[in-house]
Amino acid sequence: MICGINFGYSAYDEKLDDSGITLTKEQKSYFSDTTVNNTKFRNRILNWLKSWDIISSDSSKREHSFERSFFQTNWLMTQTNSVSSDKKISVNYLVQEADSILGLLASRKPQAILFFGMDLIEALNDISIRDQVEAIFGSRSGNAIIHRIQDINTGRCFRVLTQSFGCTQIIGLPHPQARGLSDEQAKEFGSVVKPIIVGVKNLP
Numbered sequence: 356m357i358c359g360i361n362f363g364y365s366a367y368d369e370k371l372d373d374s375g376i377t378l379t380k381e382q383k384s385y386f387s388d389t390t391v392n393n394t395k396f397r398n399r400i401l402n403w404l405k406s407w408d409i410i411s412s413d414s415s416k417r418e419h420s421f422e423r424s425f426f427q428t429n430w431l432m433t434q435t436n437s438v439s440s441d442k443k444i445s446v447n448y449l450v451q452e453a454d455s456i457l458g459l460l461a462s463r464k465p466q467a468i469l470f471f472g473m474d475l476i477e478a479l480n481d482i483s484i485r486d487q488v489e490a491i492f493g494s495r496s497g498n499a500i501i502h503r504i505q506d507i508n509t510g511r512c513f514r515v516l517t518q519s520f521g522c523t524q525i526i527g528l529p530h531p532q533a534r535g536l537s538d539e540q541a542k543e544f545g546s547v548v549k550p551i552i553v554g555v556k557n558l559p
Contacts, residue, residue: 356465357386358456359396360444360472360530361431385418386425397427399531400471402538407545409552421556426463430456430475449478457484461491467524467555469548476516476527493521502547506540513540515547524551 384391387401387410404410410422431444431452460468470476476499479488489495499518505511513536516527526548529536 356463356468357400357425357427358468358470358475359427359429360449360475361429361433385423386427387418387422392427396471396531399538403541403544406538406542407549407552409545409549428456428459430472430478444474446474446478446481449474450481450483453478453484453487457487457491460488464491465523466558467552468526470525470527472530473514473516473527476518476525479525480518488520491520492523495520499525499527504540504543504547506537506543508539509535511535511540513544515544517547517551524555526551 386392386397387404389398389401401410410425430449432455470479478484480495480499485495496519499516502515502517503512504515506513513529513533514527515529516525518525518527528544528548529541
């Protein structure tokens with residue numbers, strides 16, 4: 356499961372709404388199908404997944420069951436120009452608005468969750484909802500393991516967090532809008548992410 360913070364609302368989307376133009380609803384498909392869901396968020400994450408050698412096909416004629424197993428959602432049902440354009444989205448707010456995502460997790464029970472936005476994995480671990488999360492997946496492995504990935508050119512460091520609840524693997528990653536995060540540095544996250552996803556892929 357690919358999970359972001361909320362639904363994007365670009366300046367182009369706003370312009371269409373203001374002009375009264377309604378977009379045709381896209382057909383249902385899978386995460387890496389480039390003929391649908393053409394957003395900056397999806398496209399950047401898809402490029403990261405490719406750079407980590409996790410997803411190799413974005414063609415509806417060449418995809419396999421593994422590509423089709425990926426789906427995208429967001430923790431919040433809100434829609435903003437950016438994750439901070441309306442108001443700062445805090446961990447407390449994510450916890451308060453967790454009913455929808457908890458319902459989805461209970462329904463789908465993904466084997467791996469990639470959270471894009473570090474506050475998301477913190478919210479999942481909040482004591483206020485931890486019992487509900489463990490009721491869905493099983494006991495948590497303990498505090499998340501922190502992996503620090505440093506950019507050899509700038510020296511800037513980003514964190515990747517890993518954890519499990521029962522048999523479900525949880526990965527916390529920076530949001531694609533994180534300041535100073537280049538695709539070159541994001542590629543280095545693959546040393547942490549790929550072994551986990553490959554392990555899930557090879558489960559019986």
